[in-house]
Amino acid sequence: MFKKVLVAEDLDSISLAVIQVLEELNVSTIHHVKYCDDGLIKIKKALHENEPYDLLISDLSFKSDHRKTTLSSGEELIEAVNGVQNNLKKIVFSIEDKNFRIKSLFNDFGINAYVSKGRNSITELRNAIEAVYRNEERILSSDLSFNFNDKTLIEIESYDISILKLLSRGYILESISKEFKELSITPNGTSSIEKRINKLKIYFKANNNVHLIAIAKDFGLV
Amino acid sequence: MFKKVLVAEDLDSISLAVIQVLEELNVSTIHHVKYCDDGLIKIKKALHENEPYDLLISDLSFKSDHRKTTLSSGEELIEAVNGVQNNLKKIVFSIEDKNFRIKSLFNDFGINAYVSKGRNSITELRNAIEAVYRNEERILSSDLSFNFNDKTLIEIESYDISILKLLSRGYILESISKEFKELSITPNGTSSIEKRINKLKIYFKANNNVHLIAIAKDFGLV
DNA sequence: CATTTCCTTACGGGATTCCGTAAAAGCATA
DNA sequence: TATGCTTTTACGGAATCCCGTAAGGAAATG
Numbered sequence: 475m476f477k478k479v480l481v482a483e484d485l486d487s488i489s490l491a492v493i494q495v496l497e498e499l500n501v502s503t504i505h506h507v508k509y510c511d512d513g514l515i516k517i518k519k520a521l522h523e524n525e526p527y528d529l530l531i532s533d534l535s536f537k538s539d540h541r542k543t544t545l546s547s548g549e550e551l552i553e554a555v556n557g558v559q560n561n562l563k564k565i566v567f568s569i570e571d572k573n574f575r576i577k578s579l580f581n582d583f584g585i586n587a588y589v590s591k592g593r594n595s596i597t598e599l600r601n602a603i604e605a606v607y608r609n610e611e612r613i614l615s616s617d618l619s620f621n622f623n624d625k626t627l628i629e630i631e632s633y634d635i636s637i638l639k640l641l642s643r644g645y646i647l648e649s650i651s652k653e654f655k656e657l658s659i660t661p662n663g664t665s666s667i668e669k670r671i672n673k674l675k676i677y678f679k680a681n682n683n684v685h686l687i688a689i690a691k692d693f694g695l696v
Numbered sequence: 697m698f699k700k701v702l703v704a705e706d707l708d709s710i711s712l713a714v715i716q717v718l719e720e721l722n723v724s725t726i727h728h729v730k731y732c733d734d735g736l737i738k739i740k741k742a743l744h745e746n747e748p749y750d751l752l753i754s755d756l757s758f759k760s761d762h763r764k765t766t767l768s769s770g771e772e773l774i775e776a777v778n779g780v781q782n783n784l785k786k787i788v789f790s791i792e793d794k795n796f797r798i799k800s801l802f803n804d805f806g807i808n809a810y811v812s813k814g815r816n817s818i819t820e821l822r823n824a825i826e827a828v829y830r831n832e833e834r835i836l837s838s839d840l841s842f843n844f845n846d847k848t849l850i851e852i853e854s855y856d857i858s859i860l861k862l863l864s865r866g867y868i869l870e871s872i873s874k875e876f877k878e879l880s881i882t883p884n885g886t887s888s889i890e891k892r893i894n895k896l897k898i899y900f901k902a903n904n905n906v907h908l909i910a911i912a913k914d915f916g917l918v
Numbered sequence: 919c920a921t922t923t924c925c926t927t928a929c930g931g932g933a934t935t936c937c938g939t940a941a942a943a944g945c946a947t948a
Numbered sequence: 949t950a951t952g953c954t955t956t957t958a959c960g961g962a963a964t965c966c967c968g969t970a971a972g973g974a975a976a977t978g
Contacts, residue, residue: 486814539815593708663958682868682935688913886927
């Protein structure tokens with residue numbers, strides 16, 4: 475079994491359970507951080523001292539409070555970690571259940587398992603840890619199990635997200651066009667952006683922009 | 697201390713911690729349900745058998761899964777419970793941190809304490825339970841502590857929420873007007889609704905309807 | 919009962935979205 | 949360079965939103 479594991483989870487009520495699982499699995503060194511920044515520091519330090527972690531179990535969303543942070547989400551933490559310790563195994567343990575985001579975690583962030591917090595997540599988490607230890611890939615807790623080849627949501631790219639983001643901040647077409655020109659994002663004609671929004675509306679079956687943003691918010695795209 | 701407590705919480709990783717707190721406080725009978733419906737049944741049954749619960753600790757949001765449910769949120773559970781056992785003490789333990797919703801829990805649902813899930817929530821929860829037992833009122837975990845007299849968000853009433861809900865579902869002004877007429881919600885002229893939306897836009901500093909809905913989503917109003 | 923005030927509804931013009939068509943530009947191929 | 953294909957941009961009319969003004973109606977006041 476893993477020897478040294480780091481848990482990144484802000485809610486104390488949850489980290490308690492995670493640590494308990496790790497103890498039951500006889501992990502000898504279990505560390506826990508409540509902020510992403512602390513997680514990165516610990517990983518760097520361990521690496522520097524030649525006692526690197528075997529596994530990272532991280533949440534995705536972290537509450538913001540008085541403390542100023544550089545890394546504010548699990549994604550950011552994982553991205554940073556990938557830059558310093560490539561071989562570290564990664565399990566994400568989160569409430570998120572949107573295919574789009576989960577797929578991106580496997581494809582873009584190279585995580586090894588995703589466990590969704592739910593009614594039986596403690597067992598699911600234990601299973602996932604054991605499976606990752608056996609070097610299995612792309613482990614998904616059983617309440618999710620979607621098809622990785624399904625292209626439905628994967629097609630939405632960062633360009634679309636940028637549009638949705640600006641829309642949700644009250645920009646009108648012309649302002650979006652202007653902003654895109656400044657950021658050298660193409661295409662940036664109002665007409666092209668309009669067409670793209672139209673595609674999104676068809677895709678998400680939205681009646682109008684207001685509806686579209688409401689849906690995008692529900693999907694966690696913005 | 698309380699003798700008989702019911703915990704309504706779907707995430708097993710969290711209920712574990714809650715139950716642990718209750719055990720430490722020497723609560724002799726601790727029951728736990730993962731669905732709101734089960735919670736109501738248990739409370740009714742206990743009442744019927746003349747062994748009612750002293751305290752309910754409930755989450756607000758419950759994941760939906762294969763199982764069909766009548767009550768789908770903590771609010772609905774509490775509302776139902778208020779109808780059958782008025783003297784039951786109620787603590788809400790949730791991640792929610794929007795003043796609007798929390799105030800409504802105290803004012804409209806008569807809860808005794810609100811503890812927000814966070815980095816020190818286990819201690820907060822323990823304190824809240826003890827305070828409720830001492831008959832203290834309106835207990836709030838320390839990371840929130842807002843002013844109850846602050847009228848900023850309390851002014852937004854169900855009429856506004858109805859408008860925002862329909863907007864977020866893609867309705868245009870005219871459709872909202874028609875819908876309101878059918879439901880006998882007044883005022884229902886397109887012009888009045890328009891004016892109300894305008895007020896909301898000023899209030900939330902929104903540039904347009906799209907922006908407004910994005911903000912409303914962020915605030916958890918819809 | 920007349921007057922005032924507030925709330926609701928109606929109307930209108932400009933801005934923006936919505937949606938289709940067409941021109942212009944970029945790109946590959948021969 | 950010429951040709952065809954695709955992507956991007958431009959344009960225009962209808963629908964809807966946006967925002968101010970005003971008319972109509974109900975409740976409050978004297």
